[in-house]
Amino acid sequence: MTVDQALDSDFLTLADPYRRELLAHCYRMMGSIHDAEDQVQETFIRAWRGFDGYKGQSSLRTWLYRIATNTCLTALEGRSRRPLPTGLGAPSSDPADDLIERNEIAWLEPIADSALGDVNDPAVMVVNRDSVRLALVAALQHLSARQRAVLVLRDVLQWKASEVAEALDTTTTAVNSLLQRARAQINHIGPTEDDLVEPSTEAARKLLRDYVHSFESYDVEAIVELFTREAIWEMPPFEGWYQGPEAIGQLIGTKCPADGPGAMRLLPTAANGQPAFGLYMREPDGVHRAFQLHVLDVTESGISHVTCFFDLSLFARFGLPAEL
CATH class of the missing domain: 1.20.140.160 (PhyR, sigma-like (SL) domain)
Structure with missing residues (x-):
């Protein structure tokens, strides 16, 4: 009961x-x-x-x-x-x-x-x-x-x-x-969020489309272009955090296990009133499986913050499948 x-x-x-x-x-x-x-x-x-x-x-x-x-x-x-x-x-x-x-x-x-x-x-x-x-x-x-x-x-x-x-x-x-x-x-x-834009605006929708395309094509240069000058990337349970487009690009280019274009796929969702994506990584058997949940801060000048959660139990809570 x-x-x-x-x-x-x-x-x-x-x-x-x-x-x-x-x-x-x-x-x-x-x-x-x-x-x-x-x-x-x-x-x-x-x-x-x-x-x-x-x-x-x-x-x-x-x-x-x-x-x-x-x-x-x-x-x-x-x-x-x-x-x-x-x-x-x-x-x-x-x-x-x-x-x-x-x-x-x-x-x-x-x-x-x-x-x-x-x-x-x-x-x-x-x-x-x-x-x-x-x-x-x-x-x-x-x-x-x-x-x-x-x-x-x-x-x-x-x-x-x-x-x-x-x-x-x-x-x-x-x-x-x-x-x-x-x-x-x-x-x-000082959590400053006054400059966040609504996910429904055309500028935000384009930025989010570009985010998906850049990751799915594993185009690090294109990913870097999406971030603001002081952008932050963090990913618990890893204790480090990274600031600036170049540092974020270097992290994704050297530490990400993606093996090339098509290795990652993203499904849209929403968390904390913000745009979010479930990211799936292709494994050796060719199946894309749940890997990270990205929560984004989107501003008029670009993406200012991404928090990547590695807790895979979150995927079910967000109605996302475990694999594609």
Whole structure:
């Protein structure tokens, strides 16, 4: 029996419409789609157990968010943050150096747009896109758990300080202090995404077509031309990160296992409100198998950031096949 089957159907009828937005909330807090799903399930269990005591003094949505936030705070106790390679504090790497894999680190994970709501509803996706950008979620990981909760509740969900204080069982003064420190930290880290363009614009669509063609033809010179001057390439679980088109081109040209044109194929998807691709690598038996998931930052002047995830379990979560 699943958790949902064990819960009262009347409760699920009322609570289930909030499941996807609660998943996004837990993802912002946890930095992992796996952990976020666990916390949503725990939220529903706690809410169902306490439903008889729900007095209706706040909306059901607010009540569920309060439970979800505290569920995440409990889960985060004693856990280290989930970084990307750029968040480890080391300078950019030399593409000529050996790749160093760090599987002991719990890395930040992407989330599929399809998990967040109706991708065909622009109103839904604009809200989700603005609040789950990969750079923002990575920046949130630099905050303490309570700072993270306060920032998300105040700046993303637009709760009043008094509502946050009640949810976290603290004072308004403490909430304002946590928010001030959290905003200062985020501003210092500086995730700048104001110049990202919508994936639906013609310029973005052309850039993405060129990205696919350049990789599938394994044309490193063409790949280099797509990146902005300060572009970043990173690929957990490898700890290095690379800055600048030339460094990225050298990395792809020397470390990529592709054996020539046709070795790679890309399927489009979307992650964190951003364009993404499942990349498949041709193996000796001639079959293209899942290799990396690319999440892109697209600007008017080119691609400014690519994060490549080697966690192959992500392909199923994005509705992508394991092989072509």
